[in-house]
Amino acid sequence: MILKAHLIDISTGRRSAILNEKDAEKIGVAPHDRVKVRCKSKVSTAIVDTSSKLVAPGQVGLCKELQEDLQVKEGDEVEVIPTPLPQSTIYIRKKMFGGKLTPEEIDAIVKDVVEYNLSDLEISAFLLSELFHGMDMSEIESLTKSMVKYGEIIDFGRPVYDKHSIGGVPGNKVSLLIVPIVAAAGLLIPKTSSKAITSPSGTADTMSVLANVELTAEELKEVALKVGGCIAWGGTLNLAPADDIFIRVEHPLRIDPEPQLIASIMAKKLATSVKHLVIDIPTGKGAKVETMEHARELAAKFIELGNRLGINVKCGITYGGQPVGHAVGPALEAREALEALMGGGPMSLVEKSTALAGLLLEMGGVVAKGFGKEKAMEILRSGKALQKMREIIEAQGGDPNVKPEDIPVGDRKHVVTAPCDGYITQVDNKTIVDIARAAGAPADKGAGVLLHAKVGYKVKKGDVLMEIYAERSTKLQDAVSILSQRNPIVVEGMLLQTLPEY
């Protein structure tokens, strides 16, 4: 059917063609169905929506994504042709019923994800099937390779070292220490990382307080080769772009299927030509991984997949039962990282960062096995890591002389105090995350939580347990309202609940 293009300025994250209801009926398509849309020599596949008035009969509404694909102008002639389901939907169905997918089948799915041939519903069915049925190592390997195949690859011409955390523990700003330590030791560590999806601050969010993290592939390469390291957002680099689409669908469902988690991390590493990789697996109550058994299983998978992909992987299982350090939220975390680089900062942050950095130093032959942590600590204490961090900040367009106190944090504050004397027995990750996010993090960079007490601390009634920071009072209220239902910090002697409730 030949229709006139009507440009519609909605960005749906997929290719949407909006047909008038009557035209849709005429060519026998319904919402969620697929059509080919052709304009001159350009063809694209789109998902159908219908409208009775926005798009008149004879017109086809084209969303932003399609306009770009087809380079179409208002009123251009566009041909719309119903198309059968892509073959990849059959493979998704196979996985849905517990089948094992071949490399070719996985490749077809990933290709159709990247080319927007699959609807969000179909992608979610694939992800949920992974969650329910799992994937074996061959499937995960194929998934990883296909995600890399349909994206950019950055080659630095030198062995690349990297560190990655599987996430799930708040306040985990260790990359801001590890990258400069490792780079100061002469190893190349061009770290790309994510913005927060469900946490109050991803590494890229925290780094964005100090410097520009939105680098092009060329800039990333230039910065990394010049100063030995960088901390950039992966989102602008088109590395394994299928992953971004998978994440966009995982996010509203708050799922993170393990095969996808593994493939996602390893695909980004393969795409940045990483050869030596340390993976941090925070483990403990409220973290993504709750038991040591699970952590060990997951580590074994990363190591095996690394072998298959030619990446030397070491995993560090770390304590993830409470936040790392004291600060949660972009600005508060950036402050804390800087303080640690300057010789201060909380012990838990320094210990964890040097332990993981030490593994990389050993893998890079900087020191013999068993001496990495010591060497990392030495680089940190000597001020070389701070110096390197300032070089990285400068190379990424930030102020190299930034001091912790220069970093603005939210000016609305709520202080939580101990209701009684006692020892802290629990700092609940999930509640801290929810409070920090309710306070506005990561979008409001100055929002977050500053812990004054962690597990094992002895406190007296009235001592400050934590401060909540926000940039807007409505957000502060939202965050404070969570406190009425959930205790983020438990003092051993306190009443957890009274019954009947009053």
Add this chain to the structure above:
Amino acid sequence: MILKAHLIDISTGRRSAILNEKDAEKIGVAPHDRVKVRCKSKVSTAIVDTSSKLVAPGQVGLCKELQEDLQVKEGDEVEVIPTPLPQSTIYIRKKMFGGKLTPEEIDAIVKDVVEYNLSDLEISAFLLSELFHGMDMSEIESLTKSMVKYGEIIDFGRPVYDKHSIGGVPGNKVSLLIVPIVAAAGLLIPKTSSKAITSPSGTADTMSVLANVELTAEELKEVALKVGGCIAWGGTLNLAPADDIFIRVEHPLRIDPEPQLIASIMAKKLATSVKHLVIDIPTGKGAKVETMEHARELAAKFIELGNRLGINVKCGITYGGQPVGHAVGPALEAREALEALMGGGPMSLVEKSTALAGLLLEMGGVVAKGFGKEKAMEILRSGKALQKMREIIEAQGGDPNVKPEDIPVGDRKHVVTAPCDGYITQVDNKTIVDIARAAGAPADKGAGVLLHAKVGYKVKKGDVLMEIYAERSTKLQDAVSILSQRNPIVVEGMLLQTLPEY
């Protein structure tokens, strides 16, 4: 945030509020997030989409569904407030990880489905979780009751009899015989049925060839009480409306989780006050249920659920390994049903219809146990069923004197002949369905397939095996192209494939 309403004529099947990207960032929401939208005294929950131009900063685009909810005019002041995830998403998550849901939890999910508080992604996660983890009988009972609770209930003031097929076998027009047979025996059988979702013709599609099937609840009651039976589309009656939303999400994923299937059927029956119900479970290769064991399990579930709901259920397991009768597609099936009522028609159709109708006659005490089929056959052969069907057609606004040959079928035709002499060993349901749908059924009422041979028939080379009917030549081509890859009808002696392919 207070914004100006901008009415957008898209119907998305959910409540979409389109915010300008900047406003969305300001209030901290992203696509798929939920907001409350308030206009004067009306409040509704909507799912966020974003736009950079269609909706200007300071505006909020409201889709059709929201416009109706809020009774809003262009430019009206509307307040948009971010809202937390509804509690039901936590229950969906519980099911996602294999938990058992309480009646209250299921009720919360169904309520939020009906009130459009859940996104398609969340609903699909619930349905896929049912598919993967199943549901026990208490959960199915709760699901059924909640689906009824949030919809209309029609009370006829008399005991209601009904027949339902779980579907999955093409050509199953038995309701067009059963309803008039049962009604002619004096039992009340106000049948509501679905339009085709994945089949070439639902009972409502077939009936729509003969009469109006889009009745209001009042009309349905009037027709049924006047002539004793009707065959209407359930879609206009708002019976268990949650079910329609579940189906809308199941459709693009082509899934039909068993707990949902059972609850869906029983909810519609409960909502039409059915007391005595015969369920047809077509069983065989290519049907929804492939083995007798599975059919018996499913029957036991329907019977147990019936007990819990106060519905007297009998299940008939029927042969579903090939199409019922010869005709597949709305007009062809309507013709065939009418022929059968007039004393002709294929034996398989007549046998199956009278067997199931007989069960209802026994349940209604019209005859003693064991004599139902005989009685049903007598009513059919006597012409009373035909007479009753003509009354039903007339009461539903159709032509009571319609003859089979009056019913128009598609004028494009392709004939498939036997490639060799032999016995028919297989008529493949799925291929027949795909061919009939490709030919245009059910939207093109005249499209479909007419089988001239079924399993066991002896044919000679060149004999007609089937005819494909279409209203448009492009559709006919689509249907014929399926034949090049798949054999809908297998003659024992024929080559199924040659290797290497040529």
